[in-house]
Amino acid sequence: MQTKKSNKRFIITIIVLITILVVLFFTSMCLGRYSVSIRDVFKFFTFQPIEDTPHRVIEYLRLPRTLIALLIGCSLAVSGAIYQSAFNNKLVSPDLLGVSSGASVGACLAILIGLTSALISVFAFIFGFAAVALTLIISKTFKNKSNIILILCGLAVGGLMSSLVGLMKYLADNEMKLAEMTFWLLGDLSKTTINDFWVILPVAVIGCAAAIILSWRLNIISLGAKESKALGVNYKVTMALLILVATALTAVSVAIAGTIGWIGLVIPNIVRLFVGSNNKKVIPISILLGSIMMIIVDTLARTIAPNEIPLSIITGILGTPLFIYAIFKRRREIQ
Amino acid sequence: MSIIEIKNLSFGYDKTRKVLDNLIASFNEGRIVALIGKNGSGKSTLLDCLLGINDFEGEILIKNQNIKELSDKEYARLVSFIPQSVQINIDYSLRDFISFGRNPHLKFGLSLTDDDYQKVVENAEKCGIAELLDKDINKVSGGERQLAFIARALTQETPIIIMDEPTASLDFGNQQKLFKITDSLVKDGKTIIFTTHNPNHLVNLDCDIFAVSDGTLKPITQLNGMTIKKIYGDEFEQEGKAFLFKL
Numbered sequence: 254m255q256t257k258k259s260n261k262r263f264i265i266t267i268i269v270l271i272t273i274l275v276v277l278f279f280t281s282m283c284l285g286r287y288s289v290s291i292r293d294v295f296k297f298f299t300f301q302p303i304e305d306t307p308h309r310v311i312e313y314l315r316l317p318r319t320l321i322a323l324l325i326g327c328s329l330a331v332s333g334a335i336y337q338s339a340f341n342n343k344l345v346s347p348d349l350l351g352v353s354s355g356a357s358v359g360a361c362l363a364i365l366i367g368l369t370s371a372l373i374s375v376f377a378f379i380f381g382f383a384a385v386a387l388t389l390i391i392s393k394t395f396k397n398k399s400n401i402i403l404i405l406c407g408l409a410v411g412g413l414m415s416s417l418v419g420l421m422k423y424l425a426d427n428e429m430k431l432a433e434m435t436f437w438l439l440g441d442l443s444k445t446t447i448n449d450f451w452v453i454l455p456v457a458v459i460g461c462a463a464a465i466i467l468s469w470r471l472n473i474i475s476l477g478a479k480e481s482k483a484l485g486v487n488y489k490v491t492m493a494l495l496i497l498v499a500t501a502l503t504a505v506s507v508a509i510a511g512t513i514g515w516i517g518l519v520i521p522n523i524v525r526l527f528v529g530s531n532n533k534k535v536i537p538i539s540i541l542l543g544s545i546m547m548i549i550v551d552t553l554a555r556t557i558a559p560n561e562i563p564l565s566i567i568t569g570i571l572g573t574p575l576f577i578y579a580i581f582k583r584r585r586e587i588q
Numbered sequence: 589m590s591i592i593e594i595k596n597l598s599f600g601y602d603k604t605r606k607v608l609d610n611l612i613a614s615f616n617e618g619r620i621v622a623l624i625g626k627n628g629s630g631k632s633t634l635l636d637c638l639l640g641i642n643d644f645e646g647e648i649l650i651k652n653q654n655i656k657e658l659s660d661k662e663y664a665r666l667v668s669f670i671p672q673s674v675q676i677n678i679d680y681s682l683r684d685f686i687s688f689g690r691n692p693h694l695k696f697g698l699s700l701t702d703d704d705y706q707k708v709v710e711n712a713e714k715c716g717i718a719e720l721l722d723k724d725i726n727k728v729s730g731g732e733r734q735l736a737f738i739a740r741a742l743t744q745e746t747p748i749i750i751m752d753e754p755t756a757s758l759d760f761g762n763q764q765k766l767f768k769i770t771d772s773l774v775k776d777g778k779t780i781i782f783t784t785h786n787p788n789h790l791v792n793l794d795c796d797i798f799a800v801s802d803g804t805l806k807p808i809t810q811l812n813g814m815t816i817k818k819i820y821g822d823e824f825e826q827e828g829k830a831f832l833f834k835l
Binding site for chain 1: 636639640641660661663664665667668669671675676677678679680681683684688689691692694697699702705724744750
């Protein structure tokens with residue numbers, strides 16, 4: 254039966270992607286300004302004694318950073334998949350309702366007033382949520398249930414937040430704070446520690462698990478309020494839950510690593526090309542492919558140049574051809 | 589025996605004007621119920637009330653159960669819905685799309701079983717679209733898409749199917765196909781409620797006709813030039829007669 258064949262293909266895809274992810278994860282441990290041999294990496298993970306320097310490099314730099322990259326990749330990809338399906342539009346990104354731009358305002362404000370990096374993350378997270386809340390409150394005043402209103406309010410709030418970011422960059426001194434803001438706005442994992450990992454881990458795990466659990470309902474929600482009702486899904490409650498999950502996943506990613514473009518937009522679209530649009534498949538595959546993509550991006554960010562390259566530059570360079578490929582494959586459907 | 593009872597139903601989008609005003613009606617089980625009326629008369633608003641989308645005053649009872657007291661899944665095990673047209677930008681395969689009809693029968697967190705997928709195939713066969721099951725919903729014709737909606741409603745296994753302007757985007761051949769399918773559904777004991785702009789469709793159809801007009805719902809016992817005039821206005825009496833006569 255066709256369903257069994259497609260399920261088999263899905264399971265094979267999962268196994269292949271997990272294998273790639275594991276290989277990339279260990280490769281990422283080896284690569285960077287200080288090279289670590291694969292033997293040392295193996296010894297580290299099997300709790301065998303190794304020299305102090307490679308041990309410290311893996312324990313304090315590579316491992317937390319790679320784990321964080323993995324969690325950010327899956328969080329952003331899942332968030333994008335949720336927004337795209339929930340709003341029935343494959344071209345929206347996780348910033349649809351203003352979460353990233355709101356988080357940027359929070360982070361820039363924290364940098365401007367000279368707060369520590371931990372507080373920068375806290376500010377980014379709170380402002381990210383606040384921007385989405387503002388979008389929802391404004392759209393509520395229109396008394397029009399159409400998603401278009403919500404998207405337009407998201408655009409308006411996003412625009413306002415971008416202006417505020419501009420204002421804070423204008424007010425920042427050129428020497429330190431402006432550079433810090435710019436680097437943060439382009440995405441950066443160089444300052445992350447294991448503490449950041451413990452912050453993002455529960456949000457990413459709970460968020461991705463919730464997305465998997467809600468993936469079937471997400472399919473139905475994408476058909477709109479009327480059809481959802483007729484198919485037995487509470488549109489309002491499910492939509493609110495999905496927005497909460499997607500916003501938390503994006504906000505925590507942006508809070509830890511700054512704004513990272515393209516992952517949330519491109520990964521779900523690439524996934525749909527290979528496994529179709531059923532979110533029961535799209536969400537799990539997006540988790541794996543988002544993680545893979547982000548580990549590649551982070552490894553490149555710290556290896557291809559003597560200095561660290563901001564993540565969004567690499568996601569843009571890799572994401573653009575992938576996005577064009579996705580459009581090319583779907584060119585006949587675009588009218 | 590009545591399957592749907594509408595008691596003192598009133599609804600308005602704002603407080604100044606009621607689109608539906610104190611409607612009282614009952615629809616019989618195992619019948620085709622056609623709702624006719626001019627644009628803006630409240631046909632779609634009434635459907636939205638029947639679907640529980642609009643927050644109306646009064647009561648709608650389905651099989652003696654007040655729909656306001658039913659859970660979403662309980663409601664969806666009684667009523668399935670076929671919209672006039674829906675823009676689906678996410679390209680689900682027809683198989684996935686039809687399988688969504690199993691949702692009301694699915695326990696939270698559980699996946700579809702082989703039996704569920706078997707029902708998808710059977711209903712796609714009934715609607716003549718079995719060979720399209722692995723095609724994307726956006727890559728089939730408007731008629732085939734409409735048939736996919738019907739297959740989904742059949743997969744939902746509800747005693748009532750509501751259709752909003754089901755013939756609007758169909759050519760003549762597909763319209764006939766649709767009526768053939770609805771006819772067989774009624775023979776299976778289902779109740780079909782549909783809206784139409786075209787009274788022409790009702791002449792040869794064994795159905796109960798209701799006119800939505802000036803916020804009320806009135807049963808039409810005989811469709812003739814006079815009733816057309818009442819529903820659509822004076823200027824349509826002659827055209828209405830001629831139009832119906834052609835059939």
